[in-house]
Amino acid sequence: MSFDLPADVILPVRNVSVRLDPAPHPFGVANEEAIAQHWQRAVAANPALFNGEVALLSSLRMEEGDLIGRCHIVRYATFLYWRSLRPISGAGHAYTHAMLVSADNALVAIRMGPSTINAGLVYFAAGSFEPVDFRGGQADLEFNMHREVGEETGIDLSGVRHEDRYHLLSKTTGTVLFRRYFLDRPADELAEEIRRHVAAEDDPEIEGPVIIRDPNDMPDRLAAQMPGLIDWHFSTPREA
Numbered sequence: 116m117s118f119d120l121p122a123d124v125i126l127p128v129r130n131v132s133v134r135l136d137p138a139p140h141p142f143g144v145a146n147e148e149a150i151a152q153h154w155q156r157a158v159a160a161n162p163a164l165f166n167g168e169v170a171l172l173s174s175l176r177m178e179e180g181d182l183i184g185r186c187h188i189v190r191y192a193t194f195l196y197w198r199s200l201r202p203i204s205g206a207g208h209a210y211t212h213a214m215l216v217s218a219d220n221a222l223v224a225i226r227m228g229p230s231t232i233n234a235g236l237v238y239f240a241a242g243s244f245e246p247v248d249f250r251g252g253q254a255d256l257e258f259n260m261h262r263e264v265g266e267e268t269g270i271d272l273s274g275v276r277h278e279d280r281y282h283l284l285s286k287t288t289g290t291v292l293f294r295r296y297f298l299d300r301p302a303d304e305l306a307e308e309i310r311r312h313v314a315a316e317d318d319p320e321i322e323g324p325v326i327i328r329d330p331n332d333m334p335d336r337l338a339a340q341m342p343g344l345i346d347w348h349f350s351t352p353r354e355a
Contacts, residue, residue: 118207119176120285125347128281129180131292133172133209133244133254140171140187142197142206153199154192163230163318166191170244170254172207175290182283182292184209186254188246195232201287208289212239212340213260213272213296214348221302222327222348224334224341225267225309228320237325238338239293240267256281256292267321269312270305272296278354282347288339295348302326 143150158164168188175184186209197206215223225240227233241263248259261272277296284291298305306324313319325334330349333342 117174117205118172120283120290121177122285122287123343125282125284125343126177127180128177128182128283128292131182131254131256131281133175133182133184133186135170135249135252135254136173136185136187138187140173140189140193140206142171142173142203143187143189143193146193146196150190150193150196153196157192157195161230161232164191164195164232168246169194170209170248171197172209173205175207175209184254186244194243201289208243210241210243210289210291211256211260211263212241212291212293212344213264213277214239214293214344215264215268215270215305216295216297216348217302217305217326218299219301220328222345223268223298223302223305223309224325224327226322226325226334226336228322230318231320233338235322235336236338237334237336238341239344240264240321241291242266267319268309268324270298270308280354284340284343286339291340291344293344295353297353302328 170186171189172184172186224237226237244254248255264270264272275296278294281292281294306326309324330346
């Protein structure tokens, strides 16, 4: 099977090997005309969209605790068209979450800005894998997480203590790979730093920070993966 992952369950991951295939993605080749038409409609609705390059999976599976996948670089237009059809066989999406944990054990998430495709949704700072996120043909999860958190929140994760092991959660919307980062400042202080970063940006990707202090403290418009991750954090002790 191209995609063989248990759905809606959080699993530990021993190793991750997501390889970049230089060939065009079969989904993009087979749907060129439909992709172009869909993109025209999307840009008409949101002129801020940019047709950059992102990674789209053609396979993803677990083997004895290892996550193994293959992906291809596609234009954002192709990704958006896939997204309008998901879930479909032969194409999928994986992304990372650096789960920011404050010194007072709150989760620091973000709400996406109005010009983005996910306007108003709440999740941890993240983005699709881009060409810059690959090293030696393999997806570099840590680089992707640090890059996205820095771009969206201004927080530098270099040297921040984190769990060694990744976990994953697979849903119809995609597969998230995540681990917790333990910051040494309280949530309110981190939120203020993020607000300053957003205020200094000409075109910020996010509206602002969202602080989650317990599993009953669920904000509105959570992305599909978030309830499971929030419950997991507050019920799972930190790794030693």
